[in-house]
Amino acid sequence: xxxxxxxxxxxxxxxxxxxxxxxxxxxxxxxxxxxxxxxxxxxxxxxxxxxxxxxxxxxxxxxxxxxxxxxxxxxxxxxxxxxxxxxxxxxxxxxxxxxxxxxxxxxxxxxxxxxxxxxxxxxxxxxxxxxxxxxxxxxxxxxxxxxxxxxxxxxxxxxxxxxxxxxxxxxxxxxxxxxxxxxxxxxxxxxxxxxxxxxxxxxxxxxxxxxxxxxxxxxxxxxxxxxxxxxxxxxxxxxxxxxxxxxxxxxxxxxxxxxxxxxxxxxxxxxxxxxxxxxxxxxxxxxxxxxxxxxxxxxxxxxxxxxxxxxxxxxxxxxxxxxxxxxxx
Amino acid sequence: xxxxxxxxxxxxxxxxxxxxxxxxxxxxxxxxxxxxxxxxxxxxxxxxxxxxxxxxxxxxxxxxxxxxxxxxxxxxxxxxxxxxxxxxxxxxxxxxxxxxxxxxxxxxxxxxxxxxxxxxxxxxxxxxxxxxxxxxxxxxxxxxxxxxxxxxxxxxxxxxxxxxxxxxxxxxxxxxxxxxxxxxxxxxxxxxxxxxxxxxxxxxxxxxxxxxxxxxxxxxxxxxxxxxxxxxxxxxxxxxxxxxxxxxxxxxxxxxxxxxxxxxxxxxxxxxxxxxxxxxxxxxxxxxxxxxxxxxxxxxxxxxxxxxxxxxxxxxxxxxxxxxxxxxxxxxxxxxxxxxx
Numbered sequence: 001x002x003x004x005x006x007x008x009x010x011x012x013x014x015x016x017x018x019x020x021x022x023x024x025x026x027x028x029x030x031x032x033x034x035x036x037x038x039x040x041x042x043x044x045x046x047x048x049x050x051x052x053x054x055x056x057x058x059x060x061x062x063x064x065x066x067x068x069x070x071x072x073x074x075x076x077x078x079x080x081x082x083x084x085x086x087x088x089x090x091x092x093x094x095x096x097x098x099x100x101x102x103x104x105x106x107x108x109x110x111x112x113x114x115x116x117x118x119x120x121x122x123x124x125x126x127x128x129x130x131x132x133x134x135x136x137x138x139x140x141x142x143x144x145x146x147x148x149x150x151x152x153x154x155x156x157x158x159x160x161x162x163x164x165x166x167x168x169x170x171x172x173x174x175x176x177x178x179x180x181x182x183x184x185x186x187x188x189x190x191x192x193x194x195x196x197x198x199x200x201x202x203x204x205x206x207x208x209x210x211x212x213x214x215x216x217x218x219x220x221x222x223x224x225x226x227x228x229x230x231x232x233x234x235x236x237x238x239x240x241x242x243x244x245x246x247x248x249x250x251x252x253x254x255x256x257x258x259x260x261x262x263x264x265x266x267x268x269x270x271x272x273x274x275x276x277x278x279x280x281x282x283x284x285x286x287x288x289x290x291x292x293x294x295x296x297x298x299x300x301x302x303x304x305x306x307x308x309x310x311x312x313x314x315x316x317x318x319x320x321x322x323x324x325x326x327x328x329x
Numbered sequence: 330x331x332x333x334x335x336x337x338x339x340x341x342x343x344x345x346x347x348x349x350x351x352x353x354x355x356x357x358x359x360x361x362x363x364x365x366x367x368x369x370x371x372x373x374x375x376x377x378x379x380x381x382x383x384x385x386x387x388x389x390x391x392x393x394x395x396x397x398x399x400x401x402x403x404x405x406x407x408x409x410x411x412x413x414x415x416x417x418x419x420x421x422x423x424x425x426x427x428x429x430x431x432x433x434x435x436x437x438x439x440x441x442x443x444x445x446x447x448x449x450x451x452x453x454x455x456x457x458x459x460x461x462x463x464x465x466x467x468x469x470x471x472x473x474x475x476x477x478x479x480x481x482x483x484x485x486x487x488x489x490x491x492x493x494x495x496x497x498x499x500x501x502x503x504x505x506x507x508x509x510x511x512x513x514x515x516x517x518x519x520x521x522x523x524x525x526x527x528x529x530x531x532x533x534x535x536x537x538x539x540x541x542x543x544x545x546x547x548x549x550x551x552x553x554x555x556x557x558x559x560x561x562x563x564x565x566x567x568x569x570x571x572x573x574x575x576x577x578x579x580x581x582x583x584x585x586x587x588x589x590x591x592x593x594x595x596x597x598x599x600x601x602x603x604x605x606x607x608x609x610x611x612x613x614x615x616x617x618x619x620x621x622x623x624x625x626x627x628x629x630x631x632x633x634x635x636x637x638x639x640x641x642x643x644x645x646x647x648x649x650x651x652x653x654x655x656x657x658x659x660x661x662x663x664x665x666x667x668x669x670x
Contacts, residue, residue: 076494077517144538152543174487174528174543259492259529270528276492280531283392284494284520286418 050302057296059289068296074261076281081293083300085261089178089271090304093253094246096182096267097189102239104186105193109235112194113201114223125198132191140255143184148175148256151183156268167265174258179267181257185249189242196241200234201227233316240312247305250275274301354383356630361389362396362409365496365551366432366614369651370409373642377634384630393496393520400426400617406627408617411496412503412520413596424621427669428595429635429662430613432651435552435580436501437562437610439537442467443544444482449563450475450572453601453609456565457509459486459547461516462526467545475566482545489539489548492529494520500612501549504600549610552580553650567609568601577652579608588657595665621670628669635666 060068060081071082108128112121152175159169204227212222228235258270259280274297285291367390374386391399393410400408401421413428438451455471458464464471467481491498502518516522528543530536533554540546552575555562564572573579586604591597601609618635622628639659646653654662 073523075523076521077519077523144542148542172485172487176528176539254492254531255535259531260524260527272529280493280529281521284394286394286397286520 050299053295053299053302057292057299059292060296061292063289064293068293069300072261072263074277076285076287076290079287079289081290081296083274083297085263086272086274086277086297087300087304088263089257089261090247090273090275090301092178092267092271093181093185093257093273094243096179097185097246098239098243100183100186101189101193101242105190105238105242106197106235108190109194109197109201109238110223110228113198114227115219125195128191128194131187132195136188136249136252137255139184139188140252143180143252143256147180147183151175151180160268168267171264171266171268173268174270176256176258177266177268177270178257181253181271181273182267184252184256185246188249188252189245192242192245193238196238197231197235200231200238203234204230233320236312236316240309243308243312244305247308248275248301250279254279274298274304354626356384356626358384358386358407358627358630358634359389359405360386360396360407360409360616361391361399361405362617363393363411363496363614364390365411365434366409366651368649369432369646372645372649373638376645377637377642380637381630381633384634386634392494394494397617400619406622407619407631409615410617411612411614412499413615414617422619424619427618427620427665429616429618429665430584430595430654430658431616431638432646432654433580433584433599433611433613434496434500435575435583435608435611436497436504436549437552437555437575438547438565439540439550439555439560439562440547441540441542441544442482442484445479447476447479448561448574449479450566451563452566453508457505457512460488460490460505460525460527461509461512462488475572484545487543487546488524488527489530489536489543489546490524490527491532491536491549493531495532496520496612496614497533497549497551498522500600500610503598503612504610507598507601552576552611556650565609567605567607568603569605569607571605573606573608575608575610577647577650579606580611581652581655583607583609583611584613584652584658585655588655588661591658591661593665595662618669620668632666632669636663639663 064071064081068081068083069087070084071080072084073080073082074085075081108124112124116124152173156169156173156175156179160173163169208226208230209222212226213219217225253273254276257273257276259272259276260270261272261277262269264271278294278297278301282291282294285294367388370388370390374388378385388409389405393412396405396408396410397414397418399405401418403423409431411434414426419426438449438456440449442449449472452471452475455464455469455475458469458471465485466483467486468483473479473481490501499518499520502512502516502522505516506513506518516525527548528539530539530548533550536548536550537554537558537560540548540550550560550562554560556576562575564574566572582604583599583602586602586607587597587599595613595615597613599611599613616635618631622631639654639662643653643659
């Protein structure tokens with residue numbers, strides 16, 4: 001009945017294909033539907049992803065419970081698994097990457113958006129976009145063959161002799177480890193920070209710059225005190241994009257991080273990250289518990305990204321509520 | 330398990346997408362598993378197809394673990410693995426699985442000690458001690474006593490191992506478990522283990538790269554990889570007390586030495602064998618074949634391929650730097666082919 005063409009009641013009219021088609025005739029409706037489907041697909045993929053990770057990690061979750069997060073052992077032979085060294089390694093390498101990449105990327109973005117001549121700006125932006133497209137395994141190879149020897153022979157001994165009193169720079173210098181992985185990651189995420197930051201800086205209205213200049217501000221004052229604060233939220237956004245990329249990077253990290261599940265305060269020491277251990281051990285993992293522990297690691301990585309992103313949003317909320325992100329008084 | 334199923338279904342769909350089975354007399358066999366013997370298998374499958382155009386074997390080198398999982402899920406016709414299936418896994422199979430040794434792999438100790446160009450000798454005790462983290466200096470008496478005349482530095486040894494799960498690690502840890510009770514209880518044998526010390530490199534190339542770049546390092550790499558890339562490696566003392574350098578002859582000798590003890594299911598470890606000429610850190614790699622096929626055309630194709638591989642197929646081994654199967658093993662395997670129904 002509901003699909004007969006001669007339906008007469010209003011309810012049937014509303015849901016019959018003809019009625020639906022009639023209502024859809026407007027281009028607006030169709031565009032609405034298509035974009036809605038696109039957005040819903042994104043959500044669906046995320047939900048499915050978490051659901052799959054959750055279901056397939058059941059065995060490991062049942063066996064280890066919350067201790068999975070604090071156990072330091074990863075022993076496939078004895079079937080004893082813990083995520084702590086991998087969580088630690090993921091966080092440390094990403095933190096090192098951001099500490100290096102954010103000042104570099106934002107600094108370069110300010111130069112390109114505000115200070116550089118247009119020709120130079122567009123060619124440098126092109127180079128940066130090019131860097132973002134380089135496959136990560138290339139960065140890994142560069143890391144292994146160029147950065148690692150340089151770190152072992154020059155950078156690490158220099159850090160050790162000058163800042164060696166800090167626990168961060170102690171221990172044997174292998175050349176690979178947290179610091180090297182962090183630097184490779186930094187090189188990989190700089191283009192993201194730069195590209196997004198530059199766009200948001202350029203989006204700050206011209207009036208604001210002109211107003212600041214009219215009030216007697218120098219070029220630098222107008223940039224630093226007016227334009228950058230106005231673009232603050234967008235710059236934060238670029239940093240979180242970079243962080244997400246750093247957390248999940250696999251190939252380049254596994255090639256230079258040392259792949260040893262260790263927790264050490266020294267940045268010279270080898271470590272391991274969640275993405276790297278998944279790439280290394282998944283294909284040869286036999287036994288259901290082993291496999292399910294690896295999948296739980298995937299879940300942990302997802303959770304980590306989720307929590308960090310949440311914290312980031314909170315940070316934006318707090319800072320914008322206070323200063324509303326425009327002119328500091 | 331379920332993930333494996335999904336992956337397997339995907340692999341099968343891919344295979345079906347490229348080749349249709351239905352053509353008259355065409356037989357398509359799908360297989361998956363170990364990466365180490367892949368160059369050999371791919372040569373064999375290729376040459377065999379030229380002689381038998383109606384039989385095609387698709388082999389996905391996805392790793393031993395994946396091969397075993399797909400075989401148990403029945404998404405492939407047969408599997409391949411660098412380590413034998415354990416009893417638990419065999420119980421999960423709906424029909425009994427037969428192991429067929431195909432080629433042999435070996436691990437060699439490779440090192441980078443500045444100022445030392447001589448080929449170093451390693452005793453089992455030294456290797457176990459180093460990988461347990463108990464021997465930490467190159468001039469430790471356990472190393473020096475086996476290398477008279479070589480001046481070894483008082484530097485820390487940097488241990489390098491594989492970070493990815495691999496048959497190479499299985500052979501190395503199987504050997505260490507046999508010669509060191511402490512290793513067996515503390516670490517054990519598997520494709521990935523909880524290493525007491527060391528840096529992890531991904532793949533043979535990752536380990537070789539780390540060794541080459543890190544002074545005072547020691548690690549293990551696959552013999553064939555070392556031969557093909559002309560990487561120097563040391564000798565290892567075998568159970569007869571002789572220091573043996575790994576090559577095709579000494580690896581074959583290891584396999585031959587074990588042939589007389591070969592169990593009927595071929596699940597045998599040939600590390601630390603008897604015999605003066607035998608290299609102690611070697612292993613078979615296996616094809617995993619179901620003992621019953623519902624499709625007779627597939628069954629006949631598999632049986633015929635196995636027979637061909639053990640006879641005519643052997644001539645292609647040494648060209649790819651794999652050791653030939655010892656005659657005793659071939660005789661025994663030929664009998665086992667008859668068990669496939």
